[in-house]
Amino acid sequence: MGLLELRNVKKIYRTPEGELQTVLDLESFHLDAGEQVGLAGTSGSGKTTFLNVVAGILRADEGEVIFDGEDLALMSEGGRDLVRAQSMGYVFQTFNLLDGYSALENVILGMVFGPGADREYAQTLLEELGLGHRLHHRPSQMSIGQQQRVAVARALANRPKLVLADEPTGNLDPTHAAEALALLRDGCRKQGAALLLVSHDQDVLSGFERVESFTEINRAGRAAGGAS
Amino acid sequence: MISSILMIVRRSLRLHRLSSTITVISIALSAGLAMAVFSISAQSSRAFGGGKGGWDAVMGAPGSDTQLVLNTIYHLQTSPGNIPWSMYQELLHGEELSKFVKLAVPYAVGDNHKGYRIVGTTPELFTEFEYTTGKKYELVPNQVFDPLKGEAIIGATVARELGMQRGDKFKPMHGVIESSAAEIHDILYVVISVMKPTNTPADKVIWIPIEGIFRMPGHEFGAKGAKKEAGLGVEVPDEFKEVSAVMIKTTSPFAGFGLQSLVNREYPGVKVAWPVASTMAKLIKDLGWVNKVLEAVAYMVVVVAGCSLLASLYNTMNERRREFAILRALGARKQTVFAVIVAEATTIAFLGALLGFGVYFGILAIAAEAVQSMTGVVLDLWLVHPSLYWTPLGMLVVGALAGLLPAFKAYSTDVAGNLTR
Numbered sequence: 001m002g003l004l005e006l007r008n009v010k011k012i013y014r015t016p017e018g019e020l021q022t023v024l025d026l027e028s029f030h031l032d033a034g035e036q037v038g039l040a041g042t043s044g045s046g047k048t049t050f051l052n053v054v055a056g057i058l059r060a061d062e063g064e065v066i067f068d069g070e071d072l073a074l075m076s077e078g079g080r081d082l083v084r085a086q087s088m089g090y091v092f093q094t095f096n097l098l099d100g101y102s103a104l105e106n107v108i109l110g111m112v113f114g115p116g117a118d119r120e121y122a123q124t125l126l127e128e129l130g131l132g133h134r135l136h137h138r139p140s141q142m143s144i145g146q147q148q149r150v151a152v153a154r155a156l157a158n159r160p161k162l163v164l165a166d167e168p169t170g171n172l173d174p175t176h177a178a179e180a181l182a183l184l185r186d187g188c189r190k191q192g193a194a195l196l197l198v199s200h201d202q203d204v205l206s207g208f209e210r211v212e213s214f215t216e217i218n219r220a221g222r223a224a225g226g227a228s
Numbered sequence: 229m230i231s232s233i234l235m236i237v238r239r240s241l242r243l244h245r246l247s248s249t250i251t252v253i254s255i256a257l258s259a260g261l262a263m264a265v266f267s268i269s270a271q272s273s274r275a276f277g278g279g280k281g282g283w284d285a286v287m288g289a290p291g292s293d294t295q296l297v298l299n300t301i302y303h304l305q306t307s308p309g310n311i312p313w314s315m316y317q318e319l320l321h322g323e324e325l326s327k328f329v330k331l332a333v334p335y336a337v338g339d340n341h342k343g344y345r346i347v348g349t350t351p352e353l354f355t356e357f358e359y360t361t362g363k364k365y366e367l368v369p370n371q372v373f374d375p376l377k378g379e380a381i382i383g384a385t386v387a388r389e390l391g392m393q394r395g396d397k398f399k400p401m402h403g404v405i406e407s408s409a410a411e412i413h414d415i416l417y418v419v420i421s422v423m424k425p426t427n428t429p430a431d432k433v434i435w436i437p438i439e440g441i442f443r444m445p446g447h448e449f450g451a452k453g454a455k456k457e458a459g460l461g462v463e464v465p466d467e468f469k470e471v472s473a474v475m476i477k478t479t480s481p482f483a484g485f486g487l488q489s490l491v492n493r494e495y496p497g498v499k500v501a502w503p504v505a506s507t508m509a510k511l512i513k514d515l516g517w518v519n520k521v522l523e524a525v526a527y528m529v530v531v532v533a534g535c536s537l538l539a540s541l542y543n544t545m546n547e548r549r550r551e552f553a554i555l556r557a558l559g560a561r562k563q564t565v566f567a568v569i570v571a572e573a574t575t576i577a578f579l580g581a582l583l584g585f586g587v588y589f590g591i592l593a594i595a596a597e598a599v600q601s602m603t604g605v606v607l608d609l610w611l612v613h614p615s616l617y618w619t620p621l622g623m624l625v626v627g628a629l630a631g632l633l634p635a636f637k638a639y640s641t642d643v644a645g646n647l648t649r
Contacts, residue, residue: 085559096554100243112232113559
């Protein structure tokens with residue numbers, strides 16, 4: 001069953017010189033519910049822009065972005081925010097945890113704008129990821145690997161239908177990278193969430209049954225090298 | 229959603245605790261100052277504008293009504309001059325004037341003890357006069373001085389500040405203010421009773437029999453060339469006697485008008501200030517511009533506090549762009565981020581206004597002490613003046629307004645651009 005369907009999607013930016021530059025030109029892409037897909041692509045190929053369009057952070061200038069039966073390209077910004085808050089999780093390469101908040105509070109932030117705060121569930125998630133003893137520590141008091149696990153817990157906190165991951169292991173050493181990836185994939189599997197992960201690391205992508213070359217599917221990236 | 233906004237606000241205040249604390253303090257100072265200015269201004273106007281009861285009119289030497297009232301009611305400034313004893317007699321027994329008068333009490337000023345004024349008067353001040361409706365001065369013990377003895381009644385402030393009590397003795401000093409060069413009268417007075425506090429200027433006065441003034445060595449009486457020197461055991465004839473003023477309760481408000489018109493028209497060398505309350509009200513009105521300036525300063529201080537709040541928040545907006553982008557990526561709507569900043573500004577203003585009550589009580593306590601020691605008038609620390617709720621409410625509005633610009637900046641944050649910073 002299709003969870004995500006993109007058709008003829010374009011994202012165009014205006015350069016500082018005033019010229020229009022197409023960074024995303026995608027004929028079609030689909031993702032089934034619960035499916036885990038790896039997207040391979042070089043730096044600057046437009047992968048992050050693609051994820052931001054799927055997440056509704058950016059609006060597609062052309063085409064359809066059908067998520068769970070609704071076209072995000074036709075929605076208002078507030079509508080897309082709500083879809084993201086209720087049905088999507090996002091893991092970033094730089095983790096993007098908030099420094100003033102504890103690990104537990106960071107995870108709770110992943111819920112408050114969607115289903116609402118559930119402190120017990122947030123705590124359970126962190127305990128399942130091996131951070132039960134670090135609940136009240138702030139990101140700056142944790143190791144890089146622990147920070148990424150908090151980011152994974154936050155992405156799963158709103159029980160999403162889709163988790164987007166942008167180079168989630170890019171800042172980790174191989175051991176921690178493999179561990180974080182396993183936790184992310186297991187977490188998605190347990191929740192029945194689909195996973196769309198972009199990476200340039202073949203070791204990371206090798207574990208996925210379905211791997212797409214982003215450079216192949218993004219015509220803009222093929223033509224001009226794109227932008228990330 | 230409100231609870232999540234409050235959680236974000238709480239975390240932000242914790243994270244920026246130094247700048248938040250400084251801003252809270254600056255708002256507290258301005259809120260406290262504004263409340264104090266409005267409250268003190270209103271209380272002073274009421275206290276000096278006169279309450280119910282008290283004297284209706286004052287007869288004294290020609291000059292300004294204000295000086296006459298300040299000198300006799302508030303025991304401030306110097307007397308505008310003396311008037312003949314005969315005028316007092318005229319008020320009591322004269323065919324023309326006595327019909328207007330319910331009570332007349334003479335005052336003779338010109339001496340002090342350690343800076344506290346000595347006023348010569350008659351026992352009627354304590355036996356007949358009501359300083360506020362239904363209330364006479366209460367004495368402990370209830371003993372009024374003998375008009376012909378060296379006895380004194382001291383006000384509550386005098387007793388407290390000088391540590392004086394019944395049985396203490398003192399020698400009056402010439403002049404209404406203490407001076408090392410002033411002459412000490414060679415006559416001993418003994419305190420026979422202490423007034424209970426009245427929270428009026430009478431609390432800072434030492435009252436002695438007016439005959440004592442007329443028999444005090446060193447005093448000289450009489451006008452138009454003929455002088456008579458006072459001394460122990462020397463009785464000054466009535467035609468030489470003078471008083472500083474005569475305090476008057478009239479038989480009716482119309483009587484006050486009649487008395488003033490008649491005296492000011494027919495009796496050269498004396499005048500009647502009436503009504504006492506409106507004389508002070510006029511003074512307060514004349515000095516109204518001072519209040520206006522103070523109130524304008526208070527408003528400006530509030531605006532400055534609002535600006536400092538705006539600057540403090542606005543300066544953090546650049547470093548917080550990533551925070552807003554993350555919140556947006558987690559699904560926070562633009563309006564939510566906007567509301568977070570406005571709520572943060574309002575919370576800082578609320579905390580400042582709350583702390584402002586401490587500043588208010590501090591300023592009022594100091595001002596009340598100063599006003600009481602200078603004038604005897606007591607400011608009420610616990611009086612609920614409207615500024616005590618309008619100022620904090622105003623502060624919340626100023627806080628919310630100050631948050632608008634930073635909130636708009638947060639609202640406009642480029643999410644995608646700041647997530648990769």
